[in-house]
Amino acid sequence: MNFEKEKKELIKLSEKRNFFFKNTTKRDAELYLNSKIDFKGLSENEIEKLEINLGKKFPLEFREYLLEFGKNCGELFCCGQDIEPEKLTEYQIWAKEIIDDDEIPDFLNEDTLVFNFHQGYVFQYFKKEDNQFPIYEYMEGENKTIKRFDSFREMLRLNIENMNRINEEAQKSDGHFLIVTKNGTQAEWPAKNSGIKPREIGDKFIKEKWSFLNLFNGKN
Numbered sequence: 001m002n003f004e005k006e007k008k009e010l011i012k013l014s015e016k017r018n019f020f021f022k023n024t025t026k027r028d029a030e031l032y033l034n035s036k037i038d039f040k041g042l043s044e045n046e047i048e049k050l051e052i053n054l055g056k057k058f059p060l061e062f063r064e065y066l067l068e069f070g071k072n073c074g075e076l077f078c079c080g081q082d083i084e085p086e087k088l089t090e091y092q093i094w095a096k097e098i099i100d101d102d103e104i105p106d107f108l109n110e111d112t113l114v115f116n117f118h119q120g121y122v123f124q125y126f127k128k129e130d131n132q133f134p135i136y137e138y139m140e141g142e143n144k145t146i147k148r149f150d151s152f153r154e155m156l157r158l159n160i161e162n163m164n165r166i167n168e169e170a171q172k173s174d175g176h177f178l179i180v181t182k183n184g185t186q187a188e189w190p191a192k193n194s195g196i197k198p199r200e201i202g203d204k205f206i207k208e209k210w211s212f213l214n215l216f217n218g219k220n
Helices: 004-015 026-035 044-054 060-069 085-102 152-170 212-216
Strands: 019-025 112-118 122-127 135-139 145-149 176-181 184-188 204-206
Touching: 004 152, 019 026, 026 176, 044 060, 044 085, 060 152, 085 112, 085 122, 085 135, 145 152
Parallel strands: 019 176, 019 204
Antiparallel strands: 112 122, 122 135, 135 145, 176 184
């Protein structure tokens, strides 16, 4: 499976950003932007270890996704979703706990694999059906499962389409500021009646503080 189309879409989205840097060095801004398109995958050995730990083989589409995006998927699945390969074992446990708390029959078995959690109360899982792996969803308290996607590839496509819709709507707004430091990021939305419009102001970088450590690390 080739993911070049998805990568190009994600790069385009990163170029149409709706935030503008504030109180941030140009170096930190560049590192932040690069981190959103520096896609990295797991190795075959790393994937095999995950499969051994779980005692299950991954659906082919998911396996190929992990090879391309397993370590860094950019902005994919960033809105409250949790698709982290190193947590797959925990996902199975957490899903079982939700099912037990809802006091319903356990529907997870050797033909299922929980791979996605949303804010701790919704999970999605693959279910093998005639050598296909459609994606089902369960929400805590609902006591029923829902088929969400026919395949992981469909899930990816619809996720990116949704990201594009959100981005297009955001382009109509005044945007917001983003502060990036070595310790993380902080978003800042000016009050509507403030008259401050980040999209009109644009990026406002600050000078990097120089020290002996900068020189020692070869920064210039």
